[in-house]
Amino acid sequence: MKKFTKYVLAEFGGKVITREEFEKACRRFGENTERAVNFMISYGYLVRILRGLYYVKTPEEFSMGKSVDTLKIISLGMNRLGVEWYFGLNTALRLNGVTHEFSPVIHVISDSIYRPKTIEINREDVKFIKLKKNLFGFGVVEKNSMKYSDLEKTLLDMVYLSRYRSTPEERIVATLIEYGKKARKKKLAEYLKRYPKSVERVVKNAGLV
Template sequence: MSEMKTILVWKKLILEKRRITTSGRIKELAVKMDKNGIRTIRYLQEHGYLIRVLRGFYYVKTPDEREGGYLEHSIYEIVAMALKEKGVGRWYFGLETALKLNNMTHEYYATIYVITDSFETTKIIKIQNYDFRFLKWAGHHFEFGISRKGTLRYSDNEKTVLDIAYQTYRRNSGSNHSLNTIKEYSGLLDIAKLKKYLKRYPVRFQRFSEGII
């Protein structure tokens, strides 16, 4: 009977037709069933009814997903839905992750990078066995060069290589290594667009990059 009440919480979530729910909503439903909210969340996670996406935000599996052992949405789509539910308005998949999404490389990168204007993690977090890192960047980074495909947002070719170069530039105090990405992918870039985008970055980085762009 106790487990049936816990599963009934999940069934209520299914009836609400919200693929992303919050810990607050789960606890609210659990209390109505005379169940402990934290234990309910733990049980539903451990038995494959919920997937923890972000802190306090969960993906609700449908009966078909749970029984069939698959997910209707990609991990990218699930994170996009969670960010929307969390109220993160400006974000995109960037850096090496965008290289993959733009089909610019076949190289494997272990970490999936998400750039936002309001949310960050201090270290890598696990979401469905994938490594994610959320980086908080200044607002002007979200005003250009972002492609959209369904619910996904990711930097286009030119913005991707500039973001990688700029991040490397900042981390390595202006090392020439910072420009390797631009050189490596130059054949896949619109140089006019690259020059236009470069003007949106700090002046020091612009001057540093002028020699190869």
């Protein structure tokens, strides 16, 4: 292992590093940044999260070939960026313990990051969805540096976003009925004040409020 690689793993292992920090380390060792990034990603030392943002494996994770939890990597990256964010939709349903069904896509909702297509992080498909700022600041559970919407907010986000996905209303109502049994009506009513009236109408049709 090159001195530069050893330094990066020792200094940043288990953390998220920015492009600027990586460039600074490259200058110290006389390395070409582009080549170093590509080398460390291809050999599994780095995991690209977003453009210019990488997770650095610990020496143990690399040498033992340990798999790193993708939700952990994304959480570290989003927290490092300092944006409003949380895991939502089907990912949040699983984290809330209301379903054990496997979802092939991890959903990350934020106030500033959007990607039209899924991207790959740590060999998993991830979808970044952007919401208006007024839909942040409530209904988010924080656990071990991870953030995810609680059940009530998850359901309301599903209704809200279904308008842009051309999802038939019957289908979204069926989803609300299936997962809304454990939802608290008082909390739903409080959260609904933040959403358009069209969301409230669908939730009422499902009998949740």
